[in-house]
Amino acid sequence: MNEIFGHFNYWAVIVLMMVGFYTLIARSNLIKKLIGLNIFQTAVIMMYVSFAKITGGTAPILIEGDHGEAAEHVLYSNPIPHVLMLTAIVVGVATLALGLSLVVRINEAYGTVDEDEITAKDNAQ
């Protein structure tokens, strides 16, 4: 049981990843594809953050000890994956922004955001 409930985070990550990836591949609407990509990336973010948590760990902030110095032997969660994911979130936002602006231009040029209709228009050309 511990496998299922203890690792609930990771199960959620897998489910989200697959949902996102499927949407990315299977949907023909361009905006839905971008949303799928974003869900996929969010799942990865969650994965990293889950890696960071250490059982019984507290926030990675210096705690004052008795004499005004940092306390020793404090168990803290790993901040590095969080830092990495801040970068990844920014990259994801930038990608999404670029993708959506492309979709806007595509809509102006083709009049539709459905991939199949776009392909049909290109083939008819």
Place this chain on the structure above:
Amino acid sequence: MILAPLAALMGRAQAAWAIATGACWWALYASVSLLLRVMDEGVIRYALGGWPAPYGIEYRIDLVSAFVAVIVAMIGAVAIVYARTSIAQEITEDRAPLFYAAFILSLTGLLGISITGDVFNVFVFLEVSSLSAYSMIALGQDRRALTAAYQYLIMGATGATFIVIGIGLLYVMTGTLNMVDLAERIPAVADNRTIPVAFTFLTVGITLKLALFPLHLWLPNAYTYAPSSVTAFMASTATKVSVYLLLRFFFTVFGFQFSFERMQLDMVLMPLSLVAILAMSMVAIYQDNVKRLLAFSSVAQIGYMVLGISFGSVLGVTAGILHLFNHALMKGALFMAMGCVMYRVGSVRLGAMSGLGKKMPWTMAAFVLGGLSLIGVPLTVGFVSKWYLVQAALERGQWAVAGIVMIGSLMAVVYIWKVVEVAYFGEPDPDHDVREAPLSMLIPTWVLVLASFWFGIDATGTAEVATAAAETLLRGLP
């Protein structure tokens, strides 16, 4: 990189171009001096921000990195000179400064990937270069450039996300992001299932960026509909840097033993690259649009590079690295020649190129010479890398593979001949009068063509560097 926003703010295209050119030439100077220093001193290490590795991000430059950086900077420097006239016609005046900013950003990203020693830094720079590449492609004139850029964005972002998953799994098992540190720590935990899974994710992600068959679907559209300078620049650099990334991960981070013996990499990569060579050359023969033809040819050439790597021997990896350099020269020259055609004729369809051999002699001569290099005629760079590739195949006793390499060359003859036949033996269009392409576009094209001949006749310089680089990679870390 700092110059990029400055270029974007410039109102007039000419000023932005000047800044971009300055940035690219300075990058070329820096990368060549880096290469010379690495050849003397060995590996150069630089800790970013003064934080020592493995806590901080480290830039670790060895022979392969410096070589790839020189390739990228060289193509960038030549392409930016070419871009001035080509972009002036293909992109509107108010967008041109943004284009140059994206160009510099892309160059920055690619150079950053070559020199960094930290795996997450690789991802960051990869995305920097990719995002700017997507925007540059979208500036193409045809409306299909937009869908091409979108498709590239979706596939490229998926590839990058796979790479991030791989990096995350590596990090959770070893606790470090530094490449050297990872290499030291991976053998201890390699039995856990996570490491092969991380390897797989990384391989799939990188091969997506690399456009190895069957993950190459974004490449033909992206190369065909992008502005000519963008195709010339990207065809010669973006995929090459991804090949470099493959080398880095397979040999430096995971180590030869893990990649080839445990994960059977050669069994996976070799069939894919062989199919790439045969199938893509075949598809290229049937193309009507010459840029699309060259794009499929590029996928086949990438197959050659990965084939060299999949041999796993010094000769094989040398062949792969050499072909990196040579293909950059060849395809750069070919796409620039097509850009000249586009500039004057306004179309790159085979039918529109009829009789251009007489009207645009210099351009078509550049195309023919670049094509000869693609086929692998002796005296050109293409021959040198094919030679090494065949040698590597024969060294392993795989005659069939060597035969397939030769068949690929024969197919290249067919599709190059298609263009040559139309250009030289066709009748020029009587109503449409075209002149020769302007000098500012011809000179960069010929620089690359002549370079491909020079390095073909005197290949000792590049061959030595490539062999030394391959040995460094295969030996593992010092």
